[in-house]
Ligand SMILES: O=C(O)/C=C/c1cccc(O)c1O
């Protein structure tokens with residue numbers, strides 16, 4: 128039984144709108160070092176917590192949490208496409224265990240995932256198909272959202288399940304930190320977009336997919352020129368959040384409401400619940416220590432961009 132954790136911001140803008148070479152080199156070095164540490168750990172199973180951005184989960188039925196029994200990545204923004212190697216029987220055991228522990232996660236036998244899941248697998252594992260992975264969706268975009276406490280309890284339940292396995296388990300949290308890219312919202316959507324958000328966007332026509340991609344790229348370019356063109360990043364909050372997790376003070380976040388978080392750090396900062404769930408899962412193994420923290424606000428990627436590893440204290 129052993130466990131390792133890595134949490135990493137994701138952004139589909141990498142390779143589309145990049146920061147200065149020195150910043151890129153810094154991020155590359157941090158990710159390469161994390162990848163080496165993970166390779167040394169040699170995980171037998173990945174449990175990956177990620178949000179979705181209206182590519183696989185829609186308002187026809189929007190769960191707060193969903194565990195994938197099988198999953199396929201769509202390859203948005205040039206991220207990897209294809210089947211994820213989900214160990215079905217183990218994923219079923221995981222879902223049974225989580226429900227038995229009082230957390231009502233949905234299950235999907237045909238989960239569709241986007242860059243939120245694919246990017247950390249590519250960056251940290253070298254591809255989406257390298258190691259068996261149980262994908263765990265946390266709704267971080269489509270209001271109403273689950274709160275911090277529920278994300279923590281989900282993580283703890285999954286951690287207790289993982290601890291019961293005789294396997295080296297890598298926990299990954301994908302998303303955040305402060306940011307608010309132009310993700311559509313049902314409240315302000317016109318009829319066509321509302322229909323897409325309710326499920327007809329599952330397989331977007333090529334030209335609509337391209338228009339969506341270009342809209343986000345254009346927003347990133349505008350954000351570099353004027354950091355009030357989108358909701359501002361909040362490096363102070365991001366650093367505080369990373370310290371809160373690193374110091375094992377997860378429950379302190381329980382009292383922070385979703386709208387309060389959005390006001391502090393932008394609506395998509397709700398993606399940080401994937402980090403909370405991953406750290407909570409790690410906490411089920413006992414006290415932990417965090418290390419190799421990296422942070423930089425990167426407007427080119429519309430991201431407070433963070434990366435951190437953690438492992439149980441010996
Ligand atoms: O899917 C999209 O349209 C945009 C996603 C996005 C943009 C910027 C930062 C992120 O973390 C994203 O997920």
Ligand SMILES: [Fe+2]
Pocket residue numbers: 137178180243302303395398
């Ligand atoms: Fe995201």
